Amino acid sequence: MKKCLSLLLTLILTVAFSVSVGAVSLDEYKFNIEIDESYRVLTEKNIEKSEELVESLGHSIDSMKQYFKDNALIMFAVSEDGKRQLQVTCQETEFSQRMDDISLLGEDEALGFVSRFIKADNVSDIALITVGDMKLYEVASTNKDSGGSFCTVQYITVRGGKLYTIGFFEGSSAMSEEFKGFASDTIGTLSIGKNGGAGFSGTENIAEMIIVGLLIVLAAVVAIMVIVSLVRDAIRYDEDKKPLIIRRRRKK
Numbered sequence: 493m494k495k496c497l498s499l500l501l502t503l504i505l506t507v508a509f510s511v512s513v514g515a516v517s518l519d520e521y522k523f524n525i526e527i528d529e530s531y532r533v534l535t536e537k538n539i540e541k542s543e544e545l546v547e548s549l550g551h552s553i554d555s556m557k558q559y560f561k562d563n564a565l566i567m568f569a570v571s572e573d574g575k576r577q578l579q580v581t582c583q584e585t586e587f588s589q590r591m592d593d594i595s596l597l598g599e600d601e602a603l604g605f606v607s608r609f610i611k612a613d614n615v616s617d618i619a620l621i622t623v624g625d626m627k628l629y630e631v632a633s634t635n636k637d638s639g640g641s642f643c644t645v646q647y648i649t650v651r652g653g654k655l656y657t658i659g660f661f662e663g664s665s666a667m668s669e670e671f672k673g674f675a676s677d678t679i680g681t682l683s684i685g686k687n688g689g690a691g692f693s694g695t696e697n698i699a700e701m702i703i704v705g706l707l708i709v710l711a712a713v714v715a716i717m718v719i720v721s722l723v724r725d726a727i728r729y730d731e732d733k734k735p736l737i738i739r740r741r742r743k744k
Contacts, residue, residue, distance in 0.1 A: 521566055521582055522652070522685025527678055531569040531578065536560060545570075576671075577661040578678075588655040594620075594627055594648070606631055606648065616667065623682050626651065630679075632667060641665035645675035651684040658682065 514529040527533075532545050539546060539556050546556045549570070559565065567580040587605070591597075597605055606618060606629055617632040628649040635642055643666070646659040660675040662668075 516567065516569075518566055521654075523566065523580070523582070523656075524681075524683045525580075525658070525678065526681035527569055527578060528571070530572045532572070534568040536566060548574075575663045577659075579657075579659045579661065581657045581659075582654050584654050588650045589653050591650055594629060594650050605629075621647075621679075623680060625686075626682070626684065628679070630676075632672065634665065634667060639663075643667045643671060645672055647675075647679050647682075649684070652686045656684060 514531075515524065515526045516533055516535075517524045518535060532542075534542055534545065534556070539560070540553055543553060546553055549556070551559065560568070563579075564581040564583040565579060566582045567578070569578040570576070594605070606615075615631060615633045617630070619630045621628050621630050626649055628647045631644075631646045631648070633644050633646075635644060640663065643662045643664050644659055645667075646657060648655070648657045650656070658679060660671070660678070662671050664671070
């Protein structure tokens with residue numbers, strides 16, 4: 493019985509704590525997103541501890557710090573094969589302070605707004621999407637620089653007086669549906685806190701939170717059962733070790 497309970501407890505804890513694998517949380521920005529666990533992630537806080545990754549990107553620790561600062565980066569992630577990147581920026585602008593809902597922009601204003609904050613050569617599609625309670629502009633484009641051609645799917649939103657851009661980059665001359673789907677699925681896990689509150693990222697994350705909560709409660713119940721079982725066995729063991737006392741009857 494004890495072995496079964498212990499095995500069940502281990503299995504439950506493994507499942508419960510594997511749900512959040514691939515999650516990246518930047519508490520100071522109230523920014524949360526889930527990405528493929530094979531991606532290697534850089535943030536302002538772990539650059540100095542990631543020398544091997546930084547050098548593989550052609551930077552030194554100091555130059556990578558400067559790159560983060562110059563581009564208002566708060567997160568940089570690269571796929572294992574180096575063909576895809578995710579870059580997240582956050583900055584406070586005059587616009588972000590006065591416009592908290594970008595969906596209020598007219599079509600012409602939106603195009604001007606997007607062109608100001610997103611670097612793109614050939615924009616193929618611009619759409620206003622909703623993730624939880626957030627409105628974001630989605631911009632798909634193809635680009636070219638000294639390193640060659642690449643495709644981008646970028647998202648831009650305003651949250652809590654700050655302007656956020658979340659950019660997905662792939663080293664390819666043509667935009668694939670798979671890449672667009674990957675960007676869309678990943679952005680669907682996004683949450684950004686607003687006005688000091690917690691962000692809301694949609695029903696998928698709420699369902700995960702409920703499942704994790706139930707698993708943790710179940711794990712606690714199983715743990716209590718294991719402890720009770722061990723205590724009972726200890727009591728029985730002590731009782732078995734007690735010497736048997738035989739009392740002789742006195743003859744009358």
